[in-house]
Amino acid sequence: MAYGHGTVNIEIKVNSKWEKHHLTEVWYVPDISKNLFSISQTLKRGFKFQTSKDECSLLRDGRVRLKGVRTVHGLYALEIRVLYPKVCVASADQSLQLWHERLCHRNKAHVKDILRKYQIKGDAKDSQICDGCCYGKQSHRPFGTRKQRATTPGELINIDVCGPMQ
DSSP states (O other): OOOEEEEEEEEEEETTEEEEEEEEEEEEOTTOSSOOOOHHHHHHTTOEEEEOSSEEEEEETTEEEEEEEEOTTSOEEEOEEEOOOSOOOSOOOEEHHHHHHHTTSOOHHHHHHHHHHTTOOEEOOOOOOOHHHHHHHOOOOOOOOOSSOOOSTTSSOOOOOOOOOO
16 A cells, blocks of 8 residues: 655666666555566656666666666566655754653753754753653652451542642
8 A cells, every 4th residue: 555655866876877866756655575666657758668688778868867687587676776865853943842852851951961962953941841740750648558458349449639730
């Protein structure tokens, strides 16, 4: 089942050189173990397909744009690799509170050290009190001991009747 489609930036090996290109209308199907390349879709875009006994070529404007080698199973293997973006953070200017939450509510002093270490610009003001940390640090007194033990299920029920506090 396809989960989506879009454009993929790739490098193609032609004549021992890697050339950068992009494929459009690529379908993302994670259940398929191999990547499939549609010759008919490529022909619709003005390419010419040539085959010989052991290899295939896709040409456009008389120039070889892609070569494939015939495998044991009769399919053609293409030398293509996907180019992944080098940047993982789109916007690093965030508040200290947001980074505190992203890093699993670590101590804000440690969060500041991490931001400084990785040269991430963030609002270093520590003015917000984290609600999640306040809830996590709350405790209650233990239930008292009883002289009589409950003998049947449901005879004794302990309930926390205190709700959220502000």
